[in-house]
Structures are given as C-alpha cells and as structure tokens.
Amino acid sequence: MSAEVEIPYAVKPHPVTGLFNGKFGIWLFLASEVMLFGALFSTYVLLRVGAEAWPHGYSLLNVPLATLNTFVLILSSVTMVMAWASLKMGDFRKFRLNLGATILLAFVFLIVKSFEYGAKFEHHIHPATSTFYAIYFTLTGLHGLHVIGGILVNLYLLLPGSALWRTEPERFTNRIECAGLYWHFVDLVWIFLFPVLYLL
Amino acid sequence: MHEQHHEHHEPGFWRKYIFSVDHKVIGIQYSLTSLLFLFFGFSLMMMMRWQLAYPGQPLPWIGRLFGEANMPEGVMVPEFYNQLGAMHGTIMVFLGVVPLAVGGFGNYILPLQIGAPDMAFPRINMASYWFLFVGGVVMLASFFLPGGAAQSGWTSYAPLANIAPTGQTAWLIGMIFLITSSLLGSINFIVTTVQLRVRGLSFFKLPFFVWAQFVTSFLLLLAFPPLEAAGVLQLMDRVAGTSFFLPSGLVVTGQPLEVSGGGNPLLWQHLFWFLAHPEVYVLILPALGIVAEVIANNTRKPLWGYRTMVYSLIFLGFMSFIVWAHHMFMTGMGTAMSTFFQATTMIISVPSVIILTCLAISLWGGSIRFTVPMHFALAFIPMFAIGGLTGLPLGLTASDLHLHDTYYVIGHFHYVVAPGTIFALFAGIYYWFPKVTGRMMNEKLGKLHFWLSLIFMNGVFTPMLLIGVAGVSRRLYDQTGYAHGAAVQDLTVFSSWSAWLLAVAQIPFIINFLMSMRKREKVRSDNPWEATTLEWATPTPPPHGNFPTAPQVYRGPYEYSVPGRSADFWPQHLPEEAESTQPRPATT
Numbered sequence: 001m002s003a004e005v006e007i008p009y010a011v012k013p014h015p016v017t018g019l020f021n022g023k024f025g026i027w028l029f030l031a032s033e034v035m036l037f038g039a040l041f042s043t044y045v046l047l048r049v050g051a052e053a054w055p056h057g058y059s060l061l062n063v064p065l066a067t068l069n070t071f072v073l074i075l076s077s078v079t080m081v082m083a084w085a086s087l088k089m090g091d092f093r094k095f096r097l098n099l100g101a102t103i104l105l106a107f108v109f110l111i112v113k114s115f116e117y118g119a120k121f122e123h124h125i126h127p128a129t130s131t132f133y134a135i136y137f138t139l140t141g142l143h144g145l146h147v148i149g150g151i152l153v154n155l156y157l158l159l160p161g162s163a164l165w166r167t168e169p170e171r172f173t174n175r176i177e178c179a180g181l182y183w184h185f186v187d188l189v190w191i192f193l194f195p196v197l198y199l200l
Numbered sequence: 201m202h203e204q205h206h207e208h209h210e211p212g213f214w215r216k217y218i219f220s221v222d223h224k225v226i227g228i229q230y231s232l233t234s235l236l237f238l239f240f241g242f243s244l245m246m247m248m249r250w251q252l253a254y255p256g257q258p259l260p261w262i263g264r265l266f267g268e269a270n271m272p273e274g275v276m277v278p279e280f281y282n283q284l285g286a287m288h289g290t291i292m293v294f295l296g297v298v299p300l301a302v303g304g305f306g307n308y309i310l311p312l313q314i315g316a317p318d319m320a321f322p323r324i325n326m327a328s329y330w331f332l333f334v335g336g337v338v339m340l341a342s343f344f345l346p347g348g349a350a351q352s353g354w355t356s357y358a359p360l361a362n363i364a365p366t367g368q369t370a371w372l373i374g375m376i377f378l379i380t381s382s383l384l385g386s387i388n389f390i391v392t393t394v395q396l397r398v399r400g401l402s403f404f405k406l407p408f409f410v411w412a413q414f415v416t417s418f419l420l421l422l423a424f425p426p427l428e429a430a431g432v433l434q435l436m437d438r439v440a441g442t443s444f445f446l447p448s449g450l451v452v453t454g455q456p457l458e459v460s461g462g463g464n465p466l467l468w469q470h471l472f473w474f475l476a477h478p479e480v481y482v483l484i485l486p487a488l489g490i491v492a493e494v495i496a497n498n499t500r501k502p503l504w505g506y507r508t509m510v511y512s513l514i515f516l517g518f519m520s521f522i523v524w525a526h527h528m529f530m531t532g533m534g535t536a537m538s539t540f541f542q543a544t545t546m547i548i549s550v551p552s553v554i555i556l557t558c559l560a561i562s563l564w565g566g567s568i569r570f571t572v573p574m575h576f577a578l579a580f581i582p583m584f585a586i587g588g589l590t591g592l593p594l595g596l597t598a599s600d601l602h603l604h605d606t607y608y609v610i611g612h613f614h615y616v617v618a619p620g621t622i623f624a625l626f627a628g629i630y631y632w633f634p635k636v637t638g639r640m641m642n643e644k645l646g647k648l649h650f651w652l653s654l655i656f657m658n659g660v661f662t663p664m665l666l667i668g669v670a671g672v673s674r675r676l677y678d679q680t681g682y683a684h685g686a687a688v689q690d691l692t693v694f695s696s697w698s699a700w701l702l703a704v705a706q707i708p709f710i711i712n713f714l715m716s717m718r719k720r721e722k723v724r725s726d727n728p729w730e731a732t733t734l735e736w737a738t739p740t741p742p743p744h745g746n747f748p749t750a751p752q753v754y755r756g757p758y759e760y761s762v763p764g765r766s767a768d769f770w771p772q773h774l775p776e777e778a779e780s781t782q783p784r785p786a787t788t
Contacts, residue, residue: 005222005317005745009395021320021391028387032425039429039471043444050464128441131462135444138436 011171026178030185037189040142044135044196055132057198062116066198069112070190076105077187080180087173092165099158099176102183106151113144136197143193146186153179221322222744226329227308228636233329234300237336238622239706241291244284246699251276253696255678270348278677282351283367285675287339289354290371293479294378295336297621301486302382302420303332305628306389306413308636312735313407315398315753315773317745320391328384335377342370353675355476358445358468362437363452369438372431379428386420389413398734400753404510405772407733407757408496408503411510412489415517416482423478423521430471437463466531473524481520483617484584485513487624488555491577494627495559497731498574499566500768502758505558512551512558519548529597530604538597545595552588556581567761571729572646576627579654580620587615590665605675608668611661619657626653626709634728638740639720645712652705659698663691730769733757737773 013020019027048054057063083098120126120133127137157172157179164172211220220226250259256275258264263274270280311319319325342349347365350356361368393414397406406414433444441459445468448461496503503509525533525541560581568574590612593599603609626649633641670688672679679685679692727736734753738746751773759770 005322007318007320007322007396008316010320014395017394019395021395024391024395025321025324025387028390028421029383032383032387032421035422036425036429039426039474040433043429043433043467043471046464046467046470047444047462051462126440127436128443128460130460131443134436134440134442134460137440138433138442138444142432 011168011174020174022174022178023181026181030181033185033189037142037192040135040139041192041196044139047131047135051131055130057132057136057196057200060132061136061198062119063198065112065116066194069109070194072105072109072112073187073190076102076109077184079105080183084173084176084180087165087169087176090169092162095176096158096162099154103151103154103158106147106154110144110147110151113140139193139197143186143189146189150179150183150186153182219326221318221326223307223311223319223322223325224636224742224746226325227304227306229329230299230303230307230332231305233333233336234296234298234304237291238296238300240340241288241296242703244288244291246703247276248281248284248288249696249699251281251677252679253693255680279351280348281677282353282675283343283349286350286353286356286371287343290339290350290375292617293354293483294375295332295339297483297617297625298382298479299332300625301490301621302389302413302416302482303329303385305409305486305490305625305632306385306416309632309735310389310410310413311392311396312635312738312742312746313410313733314393314396314401315734315747315751316392316396317747317750319388320395321388324384325388328381328388331377331381331384335374335381338370338374338377342367342374345370355472356434356468357472358434358437358463358465359447359450361434361468362445363457369435372435372438375431376428379424379431382420382424386417389417390421393417398751398753401734401772404507405753405756407489408492408506408509408513409486409489411513412485412492415513416485419478419482419485419517419520423475423482426471427475430468430475433471434468466528466533469528469531470525473527474521477524477527478517478520480613480616481516483621485516487580487584487621488513488559490624490628490631491559491580493731493733494573494577494631495562496758496760497631497729498569498571498577499563500569500760501562501566502756502760503558504562504564505554506756506758509555509558512554516548516551516555519544519551523548526595526600529600542595542597546592549588549592549595556585556588571630572641572643572650573627573631575647575650576623576630579650580623580627583615583619583623583657587612587617587620590615602671603668605673606668607664607672607674610674611664611668614661614664618661619654623653623657626650629713631729632735633716634723634740635735635738636741637717638722639716640723640728641716642712642720645708649705649708649712652708653702656698656702656705660695660702663695663698667691667695727771730767732759732769732771734772737771 007021009021011020013023017024079098079101083095083102086092086094086098125133127134157175161175162172164175217225220229247259250257258274259271259276260274263271266280270277307319307325311317339349345366347367349367350361350364350371352361352364352368356368356371393406393410433442436442437444437446443459443461443463445465446457446459446461446463447465450457450459450461492503492509523541523544525537526545529538529541563578590608594603594609594612630641630646633639667679667688668674670684672682672685672688676682676685680689723740726738726740729736734751735742737751739748752775753772754775755770755772757772759772761768762770
C-alpha cells in the first residue's frame with residue numbers, strides 16, 4: 001500500500017454541509033439514478049401516449065405476486081434501517097441479524113420475480129413480443145440488476161466488510177448508512193414501477 | 201522524546217504509475233490517454249478528408265494497409281467512410297476532449313486549486329480512469345468486428361443504428377463504460393469541491409477554473425444517465441429484438457422488418473440530445489475555465505466581472521438542459537415545440553456572450569505578457585466567438601431549414617470545439633506544464649505551433665461554413681456527384697489540405713512536449729508564472745498529498761497589480777503581513 005493520504009471529512013461530517021464525503025457522494029449517485037429511471041419512465045409515457053392501443057398491466061401481469069413483492073421490498077427497507085440503527089446503538093449481533101434479513105428478503109424478491117418471468121417465457125412471451133412487454137422487461141430487468149447490486153454490496157458488508165467494525169466503527173456505520181440509502185432508492189423505484197406497470 | 205516512526209512505504213511501480221490513487225497521476229493518465237485518442241481521432245478524419253477531396257482515388261502509400269474489405273485497391277468503400285465518420289466524432293468527444301478537459305486538467309488542477317490533499321474518493325477516481333480505458337479499448341476493438349465499427353454517425357440515430365452491423369453493439373457497450381467513468385468522475389469532483397476546500401476558500405474566492413469544473417460535473421452527472429437509458433434501450437432493440445425505436449411497418453431494402461413495431465425513432469433523438477446538448481457545454485466550460493486562468497495571469501489584473509461570469513456559468517449550466525430539441529427542428533416535432541426550443545436557444549446565447557465579453561474586457565488596460573499559453577487563450581476568444589455566432593442561424597428555425605445537416609453545422613461545431621476548446625486545452629498544457637513536470641516548454645516551438653495551428657484551423661473550417669451554405673449535406677461520401685457539391689469541390693480540397701497541414705503543424709508541439717519533459721532546464725521557482733492561485737503554492741512537482749501543510753486562503757483568486765504592493769501578484773495563501781515591503785500609510 002502506498003502511504004495513504006488523509007482525506008478530510010471521510011468519516012466525520014463537514015460542519016457546513018453536515019455530510020461526510022461518502023454520504024454526499026451517494027446522494028449525487030442517486031440523483032443520477034433518478035435521471036436514469038426518469039428517462040426510462042419518460043420513455044414509457046411517450047411510447048404509451050403514441051400507441052394506438054395499450055394493454056392494461058393487470059390483464060397481462062400477475063398482480064398478487066407483485067403485491068407480495070412490494071411488501072417484501074418495503075419490509076427489507078425496514079430491516080435495513082434497523083441494521084443501521086443497531087449499529088448506532090452499538091449492537092453488532094442485532095445488526096447482523098437485520099442485514100441478513102435484508103439480504104434474505106432481497107433474494108425472496110428475486111425468486112418471486114423469476115417465477116413471474118418464467119411464467120411469461122413458458123407462454124412464449126418475450127421482450128420482443130410487444131412494446132408493452134419490451135418496456136416491462138427492460139424496466140423490471142434493470143431494477144432487478146439494481147437489486148442484485150444491492151445484495152452484493154450488503155453481502156460484502158455482512159461478511160468480509162464487517163471486520164471494519166472492530167477497527168473503525170464509525171466508518172463502518174457510515175458505510176451501512178450509504179448502503180441503506182441506495183437500498184431505499186431501489187425500493188422506491190419499485191414503488192413507482194409497481195403501479196405504473198401492473199395497475200395502470 | 202522518541203523519534204516518530206515515520207514509515208514511508210515507497211509504493212511499487214504498479215501502485216505508483218498504473219493503479220495509482222493519486223489524483224495527479226490519474227490526471228496525467230487521463231491526459232496522455234486522451235492526447236493519444238485525439239491524435240487517433242484526428243487520423244481518422246485525415247483519411248476521410250482524402251476521400252472527400254479526391255473521391256474514388258486510391259489513398260497513396262497507406263491505402264492498401266486497411267484490407268480488401270475496407271479499401272479495395274486503396275479506394276475507400278462508403279461503409280468504411282461511415283465508420284471513420286462515426287468513430288471520429290465519438291472518439292474526439294468522449295475519448296479525447298472531455299477526458300482531457302475534465303479528467304486530465306480537472307483531476308490534476310482542481311484539488312490543487314482548492315488546497316485539498318487529494319480527491320474525496322481516490323479509489324473511485326482510479327476506477328473512473330479504468331472505466332474510460334476499457335471503454336476506449338472496446339471502441340478501438342470494434343474496428344475489427346465483422347462489418348467494422350459503428351457507422352451510423354456519432355449520434356447513432358435510430359432506426360438506422362438498430363439495423364447496423366455488430367459494431368454498433370460494441371459502440372453501445374463502450375458508451376456504457378464511458379458513461380460510468382464520467383459518472384464516477386463527476387461525483388468525485390462535486391464532493392471534492394464542496395467538502396475539501398481549505399480554510400478561508402469560500403465559493404466566491406474559488407478560481408474560475410474550479411467553478412467551470414464544478415458546473416461541468418453537474419452536467420455530466422445529470423445529463424449522461426438519459427443517454428445510458430437510451431443506450432440500454434437500443435441494446436435491447438439490437439440484442440433482445442424489442443422495438444423501442446422501430447415504428448410499425450418499417451421496410452428495409454424492400455423487405456418489411458419482422459419486429460413488433462410500435463416504437464418511436466424520435467425517442468432516440470430526444471434521449472440522445474438530452475445528453476448531447478449539455479455535452480456541448482461539458483466541452484466548452486472547462487475550456488472557458490482554463491482561458492480565464494491564463495488571461496488573468498497574463499494580463500496581470502483581476503478578471504473583469506468575476507461574479508457575473510460565475511452567475512452566467514451557473515445559468516448556462518441550468519439552461520443547457522432545456523435547449524436539446526434545437527437539434528431536431530427538421531424532425532417534424534411541431535411548431536409549438538420548435539418555438540419553445542428556439543426561444544431557450546436564444547436565451548442560452550446570452551450568458552455565453554457575457555462570459556466571453558468579460559474575458560475580452562479583462563484585457564483592457566492590462567500589461568499583457570505574450571506567453572505561449574496567452575497566445576492560445578487570446579486566439580480562443582475570437583475563435584469561440586465565431587463558433588458561437590455561427591450557431592445562432594442554426595438555433596432559429598427558419599434559417600435552420602436550409603442549414604440543417606449541412607457542412608455549415610460541422611463548421612459551426614468545430615469552430616467551438618477545435619480552435620475553441622482545443623486551443624484552450626493547448627493553453628492549459630503550456631500553462632501547467634511547469635507545475636506538472638518542473639520544466640518550462642520551449643517558447644519558440646510553442647509560438648510556431650500556435651501560428652501554424654491558427655492558420656490551418658481556419659483553413660479547415662471556414663470553407664466548411666461556405667460549403668454548408670451551398671447546401672452540401674454533412675454525411676456525403678462524394679459530393680461531386682451533385683451539381684451544387686461539384687461547384688464547391690475546390691473549397692473541399694482546400695479544407696482537406698489545410699487539415700493535413702494542421703497535422704504537420706502539430707509536430708512542433710509533439711517535439712516540444714517530449715523534449716521539454718527531459719531536456720529542458722528545471723524551473724527555478726514553484727511559481728514561474730507569478731500566479732496567485734493555490735496550485736502554485738505547492739512544491740514542484742507536487743508530492744503525494746500535495747501541500748506540506750494545509751494552506752489557508754486570505755483573498756480572492758486574482759489579486760494582481762494590487763495598488764501599494766511591490767509585487768504585481770498577491771497569492772491567495774499569503775497572510776497580510778507576510779510581504780509588508782511597502783510602508784503602510786500612517787494612520788494618525
């Protein structure tokens with residue numbers, strides 16, 4: 001390792017902005033994510049407005065499964081906050097439990113989603129079938145990739161990354177907070193996707 | 201007391217030069233990579249200029265090296281011409297100018313100018329360079345795919361790009377890497393600027409260059425994701441068979457296309473230009489920043505209207521998000537839309553003119569030092585002005601009807617970016633070279649480089665404006681097939697020769713750059729230009745961690761020729777008492 005340079009406000013919040021660098025960074029990253037999904041939702045609106053006929057999501061997609069998934073993701077957001085809160089209170093055991101639950105729920109979400117996808121593929125329904133399915137698969141697929149990304153980050157923080165707790169607890173808590181912000185965003189995207197694709 | 205164990209691990213070669221987390225090494229990596237890409241992109245264009253000047257004639261000497269598929273008997277086939285065109289644009293914009301202006305100069309100079317030890321996220325900084333590198337490799341490798349590289353223009357308009365050969369898929373994948381790179385970079389720049397400024401350096405004491413990079417970063421952060429979305433959608437169209445950009449009933453070479461249809465080709469243009477118009481400002485704002493630094497330093501006086509310039513910059517950044525559809529007047533999107541975007545386009549020209557006017561007025565009454573960087577900075581002002589003013593007829597719907605998609609557009613855009621931004625980048629290279637290497641560049645070679653470049657740059661692009669007014673379409677492979685094209689063929693030949701001579705004019709620069717790194721005498725001072733900003737307060741070249749002790753800032757960025765002081769510059773970091781050579785007026 002090279003002689004590490006001490007970066008100001010890497011752990012402690014800046015007195016003016018009230019943010020440590022990582023938290024500021026993750027907010028900016030989420031802003032760019034808003035633009036990414038914003039562009040995709042705009043695409044949805046434009047294609048739907050321009051279409052001669054547009055199917056209702058509930059007549060083609062499995063609403064009960066998606067409702068279940070919505071609750072699964074909301075629950076995972078709750079456990080994510082609790083993981084962070086447990087660290088704030090210094091309870092590492094409870095943190096592991098909660099973060100583990102978050103990861104587990106994320107897997108439940110993906111499994112349910114793969115059942116939905118599988119049922120469509122069985123009926124020979126693909127992204128190429130129609131514009132509705134094209135945007136459905138693209139949006140939910142990209143969201144799914146974000147879920148997988150979140151699982152990877154959380155798994156890292158649960159297993160090898162958690163060694164940091166013993167040496168730099170504040171820094172580790174900060175990391176969980178950033179991972180949490182990202183995870184809530186992934187949850188939030190789904191909360192928009194669900195009504196737009198399944199209910200409208 | 202025990203002596204402090206100051207373990208100073210000397211990092212190995214790989215950590216020090218290749219996978220470095222030091223913003224200065226990363227800045228140099230960015231700069232060298234993008235200079236190579238600029239040269240490569242320039243070479244692609246020089247080959248195109250041969251086909252345009254002498255259509256159907258074999259390219260002398262090197263023509264046969266490109267294979268039977270691309271250049272049988274040394275004569276360029278149209279498909280290869282299209283590849284060169286598309287890749288020239290892509291490489292120059294995304295792998296040349298932006299990485300040099302933002303990745304290179306921004307990375308190296310910005311942390312120094314705000315007195316920071318490094319970027320806020322050094323490892324993410326390293327990742328952003330390597331994403332760019334992979335993206336560049338993907339772009340280069342795409343030339344060797346069956347069917348060659350992307351050939352639907354740098355804009356990759358659908359539906360043409362949807363049905364293009366595999367190179368287009370590589371283009372999309374490469375773009376996703378480049379977008380990721382600039383996303384990581386922009387987050388780093390914003391956090392660094394906000395969080396890591398040293399004590400006393402309030403926002404209105406920031407050098408204009410830092411402001412320019414700061415606003416640019418917001419554009420990169422918020423404008424690139426829609427292109428990423430568009431890239432994902434086009435990738436889906438090409439790989440998964442969807443029809444986001446394919447309307448129903450599309451017929452390709454007499455065959456109806458077997459797709460579900462229902463897509464919208466205009467959607468691509470909206471998403472693309474939502475990025476690509478702010479991208480134009482990403483190209484120009486860092487250049488304005490560099491020019492402002494050089495002009496303040498070489499006129500030996502403060503920038504005229506610094507605050508106005510900063511406000512204009514912010515307004516410019518904001519407005520650049522709502523002008524994108526002025527690229528689309530000819531698509532039939534409707535008069536209401538056109539009128540709106542025409543109005544915003546006229547509005548956005550105002551802050552650009554303000555900044556340029558401030559720079560011009562800054563010259564007034566200065567005791568100008570005609571250094572090499574100052575030559576380039578001075579030439580930037582009229583060149584960028586030509587580029588900007590020739591844009592106005594394109595922003596008005598009525599005149600755009602005639603000029604749209606002609607060589608006039610190429611002339612306009614290149615005036616902004618080539619003798620505009622690239623001149624500013626040259627100014628930056630000559631200006632900061634002594635800080636980076638500890639050696640000055642050769643003055644005579646620099647001036648030779650400048651004058652030749654200035655002449656031939658104009659030789660390349662002025663004819664294009666005329667060819668465009670004559671109505672020649674920008675993507676034509678051979679304009680002599682049309683009467684109106686054949687009539688202005690002489691101008692095209694003139695432009696081509698100017699382009700080749702422009703390449704020759706870069707030889708003094710390349711020699712100067714390489715020789716000055718090793719041969720030239722070392723600078724005697726850390727501040728050879730007698731500048732005021734913080735990057736000159738570091739040792740030369742700055743060590744890892746930049747400042748031996750964190751500086752403090754006492755005053756604005758351009759305190760030159762302050763009355764009552766013996767030296768004509770007053771660095772930002774010097775306390776009031778440090779240089780009290782002049783007796784203070786008695787306060788009785």
